[in-house]
Amino acid sequence: MRADRLVAALLLLQARGRVTAADLADELEVSVATARRDLEALSAAGIPVYPQPGRGGGWSLVGGARTDLSGLNAAEAQALFVLLGPASSAAPELTSALRKLVRALPATFRADAEAAAAAVVSDPARWGERSREPPELVEPLQNATVRRLKVRLTYGGSAERLVDPLGLVDKDGIWYLIADTGAGRRTFRVDRIAAATTTEQPAERPADFDLAAEWARIAAEVEQRRSLVSAVVLVDAELFPVLRKRFGRHCEVVERTAGHVRARVTAHLARSLAEQLAGWGSAVEVLEPDSVRRELARIGRDLTERYAT
Structure with missing residues (x-):
């Protein structure tokens, strides 16, 4: 990719002070002509790079100019x-x-x-699972976003729509596309996009758009929807760190007493909350609300009927 060559060329200029096209070609494993074009491209882009002809010449940065990258x-x-x-x-x-x-x-x-x-190896697959590769559409959607071109999407079983791609987010191996549509801003799971065709129509991108801030807003909305029902539980103090890890941000301490922790856990439905707590058996006591207690009682009856001998 040319972008990494240009960055590497600039860094080499900063590190060595002066390089020839031949030196650069050798370092970047490209032809001398390609290296020369890269140096000329840096100059054309406004980087203060200039050539010095003759014996001992080469390309240098005016005044030893530097970028933050090699600082x-x-x-x-x-x-x-x-x-x-x-x-x-x-x-x-x-x-x-x-x-x-x-x-x-x-x-x-x-x-x-x-x-x-060499100190870290990243293995994204959980035990017993295969590594999750990004969906095939991630790369073309990323290219369309960078080039600021509209994309024609078919999402699930819905009709085709024309969108302005704004950015992609990898959330624990699940990829999302944030895009502006005729009906407003939307978030699409990439693995649910049935088809995506990049057009030659220029996409609009708000000047003040911040992908990280937008994703933080979207994530907060999702978390809020997942926290519609709460339950107060009593758990042994030694087991509480495990419970908190299981529920993550959906668990908060209400009160600590000798040997126990009173905590509030949340989920989107009373049934979902009960299903998550049922596996703890008697180690976790649900104090309130009654809706979650009733769901737990129902789960207990269902299990008893199925497995009673």
Whole structure:
């Protein structure tokens, strides 16, 4: 990908002060002509890169200009490679770009960055499950978002619609597309999109759109819908950390007493809450409301009828 080559070229310029097209071609494993075009592209983009002809010449940054990317300190360089290093599940293009980045790091940081890259392996599959690969439509939708082109979607069994893609979110292996439609802003699960065709029509993107902020808003709305019913439970203090881990943000402490914790847990339905609590047996006592207690009693009767001998 040309983008990672341009970044690597700029970093090499900063690290070495001056490079020739031949030097750059050797480092980036491209032809000399391609390396020269990349240097010219940096200059055309407004980066203060200029050539010096003659013996000992090459390409340099005016006044030793620098970018924040290669201004990494040692801790930042290690953090970057722990997160996205070659030993992780990074895409091949990203791995290639990072490999070139490590060559451009100051020598004092290079060994630590390489060690950090080899310190972590990411295995997204849970025990007993296969690794979940992104849906095939993620890449074309991402390309359409970057190029700001409208996409024609068929979602589930609904009619075809034309959308302005705004961004993609990976939520624990489930991918979502956020897009503006004729009926307002919508969120689509990518694995439920039956078909997606990128058009040549320019997409509109609000100037103030912030993908992270928009997803935080959407997630908060979903969490609120999942917290319509609450129950107050009493659990042994030693078991409470396990209960809290199971319910996550849907569990909060009401009161701590000697040996016990009174907590509030939430779900979208009384039945759903009872089903989640039933597996705890007598280890968790539901104090209120009656709707959840009745659901638990019903589950108990159903199990007794089925398994009684």
